[in-house]
Amino acid sequence: MQSARWVELVLRVPEARVETVSDALQALDALSVTVEDADADTEAEQALFGEPGLPPPAAGWRHSRVAALFDTPAQAREAAALLQVQDFFADSVIEGLRPVADTDWVRLTQSQFEPVPITADFWIVPSWHEPPAGAHTVIRLDPGLAFGTGTHPTTRMCLRWIATHGMAGRRVLDYGCGSGILAIAAAKFGASAVDAVDIDPAAVAATQANAAANAVNVRAGLPEAVNATYDVVLANILATPLKVLAPLLCAQVASTGHLVLAGILERQADELRAAYAPWVTLQVHDAVDGWILMTAQRT
Numbered sequence: 001m002q003s004a005r006w007v008e009l010v011l012r013v014p015e016a017r018v019e020t021v022s023d024a025l026q027a028l029d030a031l032s033v034t035v036e037d038a039d040a041d042t043e044a045e046q047a048l049f050g051e052p053g054l055p056p057p058a059a060g061w062r063h064s065r066v067a068a069l070f071d072t073p074a075q076a077r078e079a080a081a082l083l084q085v086q087d088f089f090a091d092s093v094i095e096g097l098r099p100v101a102d103t104d105w106v107r108l109t110q111s112q113f114e115p116v117p118i119t120a121d122f123w124i125v126p127s128w129h130e131p132p133a134g135a136h137t138v139i140r141l142d143p144g145l146a147f148g149t150g151t152h153p154t155t156r157m158c159l160r161w162i163a164t165h166g167m168a169g170r171r172v173l174d175y176g177c178g179s180g181i182l183a184i185a186a187a188k189f190g191a192s193a194v195d196a197v198d199i200d201p202a203a204v205a206a207t208q209a210n211a212a213a214n215a216v217n218v219r220a221g222l223p224e225a226v227n228a229t230y231d232v233v234l235a236n237i238l239a240t241p242l243k244v245l246a247p248l249l250c251a252q253v254a255s256t257g258h259l260v261l262a263g264i265l266e267r268q269a270d271e272l273r274a275a276y277a278p279w280v281t282l283q284v285h286d287a288v289d290g291w292i293l294m295t296a297q298r299t
């Protein structure tokens with residue numbers, strides 16, 4: 001059994017008061033203050049993020065659960081008593097105190113990232129795990145700043161496509177590379193040259209580091225760096241940017257080359273097909289958890 005190391009004071013606070021209450025908790029010597037959606041997983045839950053390029057539907061949650069960490073229960077109770085007599089606290093509620101165990105945070109985080117199977121013998125394996133028996137192709141990847149640890153269905157579908165479509169000798173472009181996972185997979189499966197680009201410089205740096213850690217050759221850079229055509233162009237972004245990028249991505253697919261698109265929801269298949277129709281005929285190749293993989297081959 002782990003003993004309680006700290007205590008958390010938990011409050012329910014309306015949107016307009018979150019900043020004031022958080023500031024007051026800091027002033028009352030809280031070690032940390034965290035804010036989450038108090039209505040999460042209920043009918044009252046509201047999305048805060050819109051589609052890319054569109055404004056968010058709301059600036060903040062209607063009600064927040066504010067949790068302030070204190071060293072001792074006495075400090076937490078004293079903070080609660082002081083807050084309760086403030087005018088700005090009138091429409092907030094004290095939900096209670098809860099003990100916080102002294103956890104091994106590194107181990108806890110690591111335990112949430114297990115090896116991910118893509119096919120029977122192709123696995124994504126965090127550096128602190130031994131590769132499973134029978135894993136002939138392994139990408140070593142730790143959760144980091146960039147998207148793409150192999151756990152998201154869109155990434156897994158792209159990886160499965162790469163693993164089952166013979167990359168040997170092919171020139172591959174990973175457009176929107178994130179962690180570089182697709183580029184690294186293409187290189188591991190024998191691609192002769194792999195370029196990876198992203199608008200986010202942190203993703204470019206992550207791709208370079210991850211490629212080096214996996215001992216593969218990937219040329220990573222910003223999108224402006226691309227001026228060639230490829231046998232395979234992979235882009236796991238989202239439907240809206242994919243539609244905008246249609247002419248550019250199609251221009252990068254060589255004759256008889258493949259275009260592989262992910263980040264698309266099932267209901268968006270027709271819009272994507274229409275956006276790419278002037279150049280290629282997209283087809284749904286795979287589907288996982290409401291996401292689809294769309295592919296096309298240039299003639």
Ligand SMILES: C[S@@+](CC[C@H](N)C(=O)[O-])C[C@H]1O[C@@H](n2cnc3c(N)ncnc32)[C@H](O)[C@@H]1O
Binds near residue numbers: 149154174177198245
């Ligand atoms: C969903 S992540 C995919 C990462 C990785 N390729 C994977 O499959 O897991 C999308 C990436 O595309 C990048 N991105 C978004 N819009 C882009 C654009 N217009 N041009 C290039 N990269 C873009 C983002 O910065 C992000 O790293």
